[in-house]
Amino acid sequence: MTQQAGNMAGQKVQRQTGVALWRQIADRIRTSINHGDFDDTGMVPPETVLALQFGVNRHTIRSALAALAQEGIVRAVQGRGTLIERKERLSFPISKRTRFSQGIGDQVRETRSVLLAATEEAASAELARQLKIKTGTRLVRLETLGQADNRPVSRATNWFPADRFGAIAEVYRTTGSITKAFRELGVPDYVRVVTEITATHADEGDLADLQLSPGAIVLITQALNTDLDNVPVQYSVSRFAADRVRFTIEN
Amino acid sequence: MTQQAGNMAGQKVQRQTGVALWRQIADRIRTSINHGDFDDTGMVPPETVLALQFGVNRHTIRSALAALAQEGIVRAVQGRGTLIERKERLSFPISKRTRFSQGIGDQVRETRSVLLAATEEAASAELARQLKIKTGTRLVRLETLGQADNRPVSRATNWFPADRFGAIAEVYRTTGSITKAFRELGVPDYVRVVTEITATHADEGDLADLQLSPGAIVLITQALNTDLDNVPVQYSVSRFAADRVRFTIEN
DNA sequence: TATGGTTGTCTATATCAATAGACATTTTGA
DNA sequence: TCAAAATGTCTATTGATATAGACAACCATA
Known part of the structure; x- marks a missing residue:
């Protein structure tokens, strides 16, 4: 508060910064x-x-x-x-049980997740480290777009070990939910182990998928989910329009 | 990864967006x-x-x-x-026991916190709601600057109920630590109840205090700490240079 | 219906942002 | 020592950004 809100006119604009x-x-x-x-x-x-x-x-x-x-x-x-005409800012809870649709379900009428692309690839060194597997292990990669009331909120890249979740693309396409897809593939529940948050300027993909205006800010979360046996099942990098969301961490 | 790294040159720049x-x-x-x-x-x-x-x-x-x-x-x-010449990005853990110096202590040689200003004010409606007190209650307000290896990392505004912590400014000035100041004032331990994270462009104060270049991004956390009896003791709004930190949430 | 408050449009001017080309200066290495 | 590769500097031109002023068009309401 105080520092950022209300006093919109209190702070002067900055000239000659490269930002009009x-x-x-x-x-x-x-x-x-x-x-x-x-x-x-x-x-x-x-x-x-x-x-x-x-x-x-x-x-x-x-x-x-x-x-x-x-x-x-x-x-x-x-x-x-x-x-x-319109205003929006969703509050995203981040906790052990972070799920897209459940988290903001009470703030919007309808949430949906759209599958943009599904490919298979070999695990890079970085991904292998995160998912605790060997470099080169086959991974399923899903590009998804999270929507709330038909407005795009986040775009995510998700990686799953292909041996366990080779069919997740098709299941996800029909259910439109990671949670449900996991359930059908024998993972009744999963937990968020760690979330990393950074911020940067929107790139071209953000502008298109999130319908942002150029120069906008995106919040980036990098998260790891495991099943109840502590085995990594999903690593995801999500990009949110910073002026549409706020993250909440409850302890 | 993949989505944000390596391919710096892969994405074209955007013209006529108001950002040079x-x-x-x-x-x-x-x-x-x-x-x-x-x-x-x-x-x-x-x-x-x-x-x-x-x-x-x-x-x-x-x-x-x-x-x-x-x-x-x-x-x-x-x-x-x-x-x-220089590159750095500190990782900030956010958990029940979030503390500035402890959190990044193993990543830098020296952390310090500087008191920029200390004032007393009446609680606004918003602050009263957060701290669970009545509007108008006296609060101590501290403006602090967090440094790591002599480079500014965050600037924060902290509010404390004045009845319990009227002397916190002086204690803080000598100890340079919120944790130690609390301890001297009869609060042996405290916990982070909730953290909210948003992002925006740096304002004039950020530019000066955090030594940022215009157009930079700041990550903003709004956090509430309570003592072990669940009584709110501190509400703070902190602004971090987005390209110097990353937040980590462990569950 | 007259008036004040508001957005819409036009012209003009100065500065910043970006491109284009030419050439100088410095370092590195064959 | 020479040539290639890299940064430094200069001039010139075009379009975007920002300011300034004047006036038209429209709305609400006293």
Whole structure:
């Protein structure tokens, strides 16, 4: 709080950083919308007011609002103001039993997971170390897209040992759930052993799959799941749109 | 892995996004350096090669490298190449017993925490809800800077109920540790109840305190600590330089 | 219906970002 | 010692970014 919220206009924008003012301002306004700062009116402050608050020209504000309109977040109405069309920020619990759909199930109407691609490959040294197998072991690799209310939230690359889960692609395609696929393949339950979190700028794949605006931030989790016998069953790298999610760690 | 590493040059840069090409490229090169992609030579590829890989003019590459040189990450030597001066990424474990100095103690030679400011204020509605106290209750607020090997890693704002911890500022100033300060004030141990993680762009304060370059990403944790009787003793908002840390959640 | 507040559009100007090409300077190694 | 390879510097041009001002068009409401 205090440090990041509410006082949207408190912090000045940064010039000559390689990031255009209109983009910085668009990001800040989007964050404020998601934080509920304008919920009382349902509208963004007038352009002239924003220009004064951010210390920039009104045209620069208009560029920022145009970008947000392009994303479908706001809609300008001549004579009235700029209306807020949509806001979202999901809270993702990370715990021993982290599961995509269950975790955010009470925050959205519908969650879905789409299989983008399924291939088989040999384990790299890094993957072998994580999954505690030998380098070169066959792995099934699934590229998936997590959706909440038909809006993309995360894109993930998942690796499974092929000997146990060679058929997981097909099972997943029908069930649309890792948990259910595991169950059908003889893994009744699994636990999250470790999660690593980093952040970076969105790459081209993020922009396309997550429908992000360029320059956006993605949160990256690298996670290992094991079955109840502590045998690694899944290693996954997931990329989340940073302005759509927050992670919560309960101990 | 796979998704984010190695293929630095595989993805093209994005034009007309409000983020200058030289900044995108600087961020990508920095990531590659931190990932160890150039460890064999200790140098960044030649400007002409990078220009070809990223599909931009050599002068644009030079702008990116100049920005990294400004950060002290690389140093160009005429006739030889561009040498890598520094790389680091600390791993932060987040668990029931998260503590700054203990968590990364084995990764660096020396950790220190500096008190930037200490004030007293009334609890806002948000803070009161987190700390389970009444709005308006007096709180001690500490602004601290976490350092590892004399390089700033995180800046935090901490709130403590003033009735129990009115003297924490002075104790902290002498001990340089929250854990020790708690101990002197009658709290032998404390646990991390919940941590929330989000990400955003660095603001002006981040740039100054964390010695970041403009456009950098910060990871934000909002955490609540309680004593062993489950009574909240500390609420803190910490901001980490995203390219210097990774969070690890062990279950 | 008149007025104030708001978004939309136009012109003009200055600076930044990016490309393009030429050539100098320095280091390395054959 | 010479040539190749690398960074350094300069000029020139184009498009994106940002500012500035003026005015039109539209909406709500007193």
